[in-house]
Amino acid sequence: MPKRDPHIKEYKNKRGERLFKFHLYLGLDANGKRVNITRQGFPSYNEAKTTYDQLRANGTQGYQKPKQIKTDEMYSLWFENYKGQVKESTANKTWQLYKNHIKPIFGNRFMDKIQVKAVQKFANQKAKEIVKYKDVVRLLSTLFEHAIRLGYVEQNPIRKIIMPNKTSRPRRDIEHNVYSxxxxxxxxxxxxxxxxxxxxxxxxxxxxxxxxxxxxxxxxxxxxxxxxxxxxxxxxxxxxxxxxxxxxxxxxxxxxxxxxxxxxxxxxxxxxxxxxxxxxxxxxxxxxxxxxxxxxxxxxxxxxxxxxxxxxxxxxxxxxxxxxxxxxxxxxxxxxxxxxxxxxxxxxxxxxxxxxxxxxxxxxxxxxxxxxx
Structure with missing residues (x-):
């Protein structure tokens, strides 16, 4: 078994998940400033090692510090444009969806740090809680697509999840919820x-x-x-x-x-x-x-x-x-x-x-x- 790179460190997050990280010094940039990079949250050693080797090979050439944005900030940017394109009541319903379902889970998290596993768990949970769970998941997907266009994230994790087929929450009983x-x-x-x-x-x-x-x-x-x-x-x-x-x-x-x-x-x-x-x-x-x-x-x-x-x-x-x-x-x-x-x-x-x-x-x-x- 090949020896592992000592720069790739294994750690556990607050949920006890086994992840990998590294710290890398790239050298001096065009302004003479030291470029130090810390990356973490890799689900496997190989993913962390691949990214580490790519960054090290490129050095400071073309390197730009990645932009980060929290989901709350992205929602505000997107909603400012969206609310002018729909009925005001529709805009209000969208805000209620975000406030009640997405914001409590992802609002304060950096979007580039949200993993597929977390999104899958989120979709599964919403399918148990509400009938129109797909509307919530689609709204989160829309925010990721907007973040991609603005250069904050590289991919949309919603595309990789398996959408629950049916909600487990009972639908309205129209047949019996009427009067003779x-x-x-x-x-x-x-x-x-x-x-x-x-x-x-x-x-x-x-x-x-x-x-x-x-x-x-x-x-x-x-x-x-x-x-x-x-x-x-x-x-x-x-x-x-x-x-x-x-x-x-x-x-x-x-x-x-x-x-x-x-x-x-x-x-x-x-x-x-x-x-x-x-x-x-x-x-x-x-x-x-x-x-x-x-x-x-x-x-x-x-x-x-x-x-x-x-x-x-x-x-x-x-x-x-x-x-x-x-x-x-x-x-x-x-x-x-x-x-x-x-x-x-x-x-x-x-x-x-x-x-x-x-x-x-x-x-x-x-x-x-x-x-x-």
Whole structure:
């Protein structure tokens, strides 16, 4: 076995991992200053030896001290440009992803020191914690790609990891997190006793399939009680620094005109009559400005607190309740459901409501067995 170079030293880091390092004097640079190099973190002796020999052979010629940057600094550089290219709410969501997931692990670490092993462990852990773990991993990859362009790192360690195929965290149970028609009627009756504003809000969600923030953004100009239509033109969202902003809907398909049923028509007329002052927005604060993005949660919690026998569902599930009842109790076509829900493509509609298709298969099987011909 060849004798090892004594300049290559073995050591252990804080996690007990066996690594290699070296210290090398290259000579004097063009300004007469001594050039000393210390490199560490090599996973094997051979990698450390190869780098040591290359640096020693080149000497001070063309040598430049490598630039280093921490992940937090790189994120700030990248985000400054990114935030001007997307919706403010999207920029805020990206910041939340970074702050909550990447920053605690890698924020204070130099990017050129982050190894593939650490990134793989990070991806595996996020797959256990959150459903959209790939968004987090892709954001970290984007930062490494930006660092490569700016000359801070030579390679992106994300390219070398094995991305976990599926998250181990359970997805939302859409099939059971919706109301039956009877349960919806019981909830709306309880909401009506609690407060007419809250009742009107949940009636809108369950009668039109509006997203919760689309409903909060509605103005009276969006309601045409003559044509019985409702126009979706805006949505409330969290912008940078978590301030509430008004912006265009989620996607091109989200900007839509929805029909108003006779039942909802009556609800809106009664709600308008109940208002002492008719402000611009249907749902507003004391000064007439739009509600906060937490107001609907306060209404829902109060209704459930006053009516403990009601089965609890999430606010977003009133939108799913609308679509589920529409599909299960009518002959509506999936393409029409897509239009009403404002989904970008039909695949999204079908993916969300696959459980209805499964139930149809069961019903078909039972019917054929019963017919028995």
């Amino acid at each position: 028609k009877q349960e919806l009627e019981e909830f709306l009756a309880a909401a009506k006793k609690y407060d007419i504003t809250a009742y009107t809000y949940f009636k809108l969600l369950s009668s039109t399939g509006l997203r919760r923030s689309e409903a909060l953004a509605l103005s009276w100009k969006d309601i045409d009680l003559t044509k019985n239509t409702l126009s979706v033109n805006r949505t409330l969202a969290y912008g940078l620094n978590s301030k509430t902003i008004m912006q265009p809907p989620k996607s091109k398909m989200s900007k839509r005109i929805l029909p108003i049923s006779a039942n909802l028509h009556e609800t809106l007329i009664n709600y308008k009559k109940s208002q002492k002052v008719i402000y611009k927005y249907l749902f507003h604060g004391a000064n007439g400005k739009w509600c906060t993005l937490t107001k609907h949660a306060q209404w829902l919690n109060a209704i459930y607190k006053n009516n403990p026998n009601l089965r609890r569902i999430t606010i977003h599930s009133f939108r799913h309740t609308f679509a589920t009842l529409l599909i299960s109790e009518t002959n509506i076509k999936p393409k029409t459901v897509q239009m009403l829900m404002g989904h970008e493509d039909i695949k999204m509609t079908l993916d969300i409501y696959t459980h209805l298709n499964d139930q149809n298969k069961i019903d078909a099987t039972n019917s054929i067995r019963e017919l028995n011909i």
